[in-house]
Amino acid sequence: xxxxxxxxxxxxxxxxxxxxxxxxxxxxxxxxxxxxxxxxxxxxxxxxxxxxxxxxxxxxxxxxxxxxxxxxxxxxxxxxxxxxxxxxxxxxxxxxxxxxxxxxxxxxxxxxxxxxxxxxxxxxxxxxxxxxxxxxxxxxxxxxxxxxxxxxxxxxxxxxx
Numbered sequence: 308x309x310x311x312x313x314x315x316x317x318x319x320x321x322x323x324x325x326x327x328x329x330x331x332x333x334x335x336x337x338x339x340x341x342x343x344x345x346x347x348x349x350x351x352x353x354x355x356x357x358x359x360x361x362x363x364x365x366x367x368x369x370x371x372x373x374x375x376x377x378x379x380x381x382x383x384x385x386x387x388x389x390x391x392x393x394x395x396x397x398x399x400x401x402x403x404x405x406x407x408x409x410x411x412x413x414x415x416x417x418x419x420x421x422x423x424x425x426x427x428x429x430x431x432x433x434x435x436x437x438x439x440x441x442x443x444x445x446x447x448x449x450x451x452x453x454x455x456x457x458x459x460x461x462x463x464x465x466x467x468x
Contacts, residue, residue, distance in 0.1 A: 308333065308463065310374045311392055313437075314403035315430035317410040317449050319455070320380030323403060326456035332465075338381035341367040355429040356465045358387075359434035365391045372398060389441065397463055401459055402437050405448035 310327070313318045321337055328335035339347075341362050345355055365388055368381050372395035373405035383389045383400065392398055411427055444462055446455055460466070 308376050309395055309398045310378045310459075310463065311372070311383055311398055311400050312378065312380045312392070312403060313389070313400050313443075314405075314436055315382065315384070315410060316427060317413050317436040319413070319452055320382075320403060322452035323448075323455050323459070324378050326452045327459055330456055330460045331378070333376050333378050333449050335378045335380070336371055338368050338379055341371060355433075361388065362391075365366055368392060369395045369447070384430065386436045386438065386441070389437070396445045399463065400437055400441060400443035401463075402443055402445040403448050403455070404436070408429055409448065414443075431465075 310333075312327070313321060320458070321339075324335040324337065327333075342350075346360050346364060349356060349360065367379075368379060368394050371377060372379055372392060383392060389398075391398060394424065394452050407427065437445065444459065448455065448460060450458075
């Protein structure tokens with residue numbers, strides 16, 4: 308199973324990914340770790356990435372997914388980005404969805420991350436929620452990461468939480 312936890316910065320991809328990894332006994336890879344240094348520097352400076360910035364990163368994410376059963380945290384904001392990731396074969400997207408206010412409040416409380424709160428609006432502007440034909444799950448980020456992970460695992464495996 309290849310799972311991409313997607314959504315805007317601050318939606319909980321890393322926290323939910325760690326919890327889901329423990330439940331499904333699958334490795335979690337944070338897509339942020341696959342960004343080239345230039346992308347990290349650009350975001351840390353408060354400059355949104357362009358599509359040209361993202362293509363090499365998305366290729367690295369696709370290569371990582373292609374290696375086997377993996378949970379990957381990756382914003383995958385646009386359908387064209389998700390199409391690129393689908394090249395790995397058998398990818399299932401889980402959209403971690405929340406309001407701008409909730410996500411902004413969570414981002415304001417986290418430390419040590421290069422993505423500043425000032426880029427949140429550009430993330431929402433770029434977001435194209437998965438269309439019905441993409442067969443993605445959309446999960447509210449209101450509950451705890453463990454609760455969210457339990458709900459995702461149940462839906463992906465067809466079991467009751």
